[in-house]
Amino acid sequence: MYEQIGIWLAAFFTLAIYSFLYKENPVYRFAEHVVVGISLGYFMVYTYNNVLEPRLVRPLFVEGQLGLIPIMLLGLLYITRFFRSVSWLSRYPIAVVFGMAMGLSFPRTMLSMVLRQAEATVIPIYRTGYAWHDVLGSVIIIVGTLTALIYFFFSKPHKGWFFGTGSKIGIWIIMIAFGATFGFTVMGRISLLIGRVQFLLTDWLHLIE
Amino acid sequence: MRRTIPLLIVMVGGIMMMIQFFIPHQISQAVFGLYTDYVPVIAGFALILGVGSLTRVHYHKVRRRAENWQYSLLVIFFLYLMPVFGIILPASLGGQAEEPSVFHFLYRWVQIPIQSSMFSLLAFYIASAAFRAFRARSAMATVLMLAAVIVMMGQVPIGDYLGKWFPALGLWILRHPNLGGKRAIQLGVGFGILATNLKIIFGVERNWLGGAGR
Known part of the structure; x- marks a missing residue:
C-alpha cells in the first residue's frame, strides 16, 4: 500500500516539475520548495548519522571520551556567525578545517591533476597491434593537450609559429572537446527523461509492462 | 586575535x-x-x-x-x-x-x-539552446556541432542503424580529441587549485575571513 502511495506521490511531483515547460506556476513552485527543504533535511540526517553520531555524539555522550569536548566546542563556534559582536570567533573552526584541507589538498592535487595528467599525455604513439586510428588518436592526445594549453597561456601574445599556430590548433581541439562534452551531457539528460517517462508509463499508468 | x-x-x-x-x-x-x-x-x-x-x-x-x-x-x-x-x-x-x-x-x-525530473527538464532547454548555438555560422561552430552530433548519434540505436562506424567514431572522439582538450583544461584547473591553496595557506587570499580581507 505504501508503495502505491509513493508511486502516486512521485507521479504528482514529476508532473509538477514538468508543468514548468508550459510556464512557471504554483504547482511547480510547490515542488521546488519541497525539494529545497527535503534535500537539506536529508543532508542534515546524513551528516549526523555518518559523521557527528559515530565520531562525536556516541564517543562523547555514551562512551565518555571527554577529550572530544574541545572538538565539540570548536565546532559550536560556527554558531557565533549569527551574532555580530562575536562573529569573528567563527573564523577559528573555519581556519582549522580550511588550513588542514588546503595543506592536504596541495600534494594530492599536484599528483592527480598535474603530474598524473602530464604522465598520461606522454604516451607511446605506436605499439604493436595498433591500428592507424589508434596512432592518430595518440598523436591527437599529445598535440591536443599541448596546443590547448598554449591557447590558455595568456602571458604571451598568440603570435608567431609556436604560440600563434599552437593556439589556433588548440582552439579547434577545444571546440571538438566542448562539442563532445555537450553531446554527452545531452544524452545524460535524455536518459534521465526516458527514466521519468518510463516510470510514469510503467509504474504509474501501467501502460507498458 | x-x-x-x-x-x-x-x-x-x-x-x-x-x-x-x-x-x-x-x-x-x-x-x-x-x-x-x-x-x-x-x-x-x-x-x-x-x-x-x-x-x-x-x-x-x-x-x-x-x-x-x-x-x-x-x-x-x-x-x-x-x-x-x-x-x-x-x-x-x-x-x-x-x-x-x-x-x-x-x-x-x-x-x-523531483531531483531527477528537474535534471531531465534540462533536456528540453539544452535542446533549444543547442538549436540556437549550433547554427553553423563559422567553421568552428560547425566542428562543435559535428562533434556533438556524432557523439549523440553514437549512443543511440539509430546511429548504429545508420552505420556501424557511428558508435566507433563517437567513442574515438570521446577518447582522443576530447581527452586532449579536457586534459589541458584539467591541468589548468589543477594549477589554479595549487595557486589558490598556496595563497590561502600563506594568507594572501583572505576572503574566507569574511568582510573581504578588511
Whole structure:
C-alpha cells in the first residue's frame, strides 16, 4: 500500500516539475520548495548519522571520551556567525578545517591533476597491434593537450609559429572537446527523461509492462 | 586575535599537512589520523550555518508576510521534517520492522523523483539552446556541432542503424580529441587549485575571513 502511495506521490511531483515547460506556476513552485527543504533535511540526517553520531555524539555522550569536548566546542563556534559582536570567533573552526584541507589538498592535487595528467599525455604513439586510428588518436592526445594549453597561456601574445599556430590548433581541439562534452551531457539528460517517462508509463499508468 | 590567529592556524595547519604527505613517519601518520578523525566533525558543524541561514531567511519572509511567504513555510516544514523522522523518530511507516521508514519513504518517493525530473527538464532547454548555438555560422561552430552530433548519434540505436562506424567514431572522439582538450583544461584547473591553496595557506587570499580581507 505504501508503495502505491509513493508511486502516486512521485507521479504528482514529476508532473509538477514538468508543468514548468508550459510556464512557471504554483504547482511547480510547490515542488521546488519541497525539494529545497527535503534535500537539506536529508543532508542534515546524513551528516549526523555518518559523521557527528559515530565520531562525536556516541564517543562523547555514551562512551565518555571527554577529550572530544574541545572538538565539540570548536565546532559550536560556527554558531557565533549569527551574532555580530562575536562573529569573528567563527573564523577559528573555519581556519582549522580550511588550513588542514588546503595543506592536504596541495600534494594530492599536484599528483592527480598535474603530474598524473602530464604522465598520461606522454604516451607511446605506436605499439604493436595498433591500428592507424589508434596512432592518430595518440598523436591527437599529445598535440591536443599541448596546443590547448598554449591557447590558455595568456602571458604571451598568440603570435608567431609556436604560440600563434599552437593556439589556433588548440582552439579547434577545444571546440571538438566542448562539442563532445555537450553531446554527452545531452544524452545524460535524455536518459534521465526516458527514466521519468518510463516510470510514469510503467509504474504509474501501467501502460507498458 | 580576530584575524592574525586564524591566519596563523591556517598557515601552520596547511604546512603541517603538506609536510606529513612527504614524510611517512609515525608522527606524520598520527597528524593525518587526527585530521581524518576530527576535522570532519568540526566541518560537520558548518551545517548549522547553512540550516540556520536558510531558516532565518524563510522565517523573515513568513514573519513579514512577504510575497509567496507560504512557500517559505513549506521549506521550513520539510527541512525539519526529515531530521525528525531520520534522527529523532526513525520509525517505519506502519510500525513493522520490514516496512520502510518515513525518512526513506520521503527520500525515495519525493526527493529522488523531483531531483531527477528537474535534471531531465534540462533536456528540453539544452535542446533549444543547442538549436540556437549550433547554427553553423563559422567553421568552428560547425566542428562543435559535428562533434556533438556524432557523439549523440553514437549512443543511440539509430546511429548504429545508420552505420556501424557511428558508435566507433563517437567513442574515438570521446577518447582522443576530447581527452586532449579536457586534459589541458584539467591541468589548468589543477594549477589554479595549487595557486589558490598556496595563497590561502600563506594568507594572501583572505576572503574566507569574511568582510573581504578588511
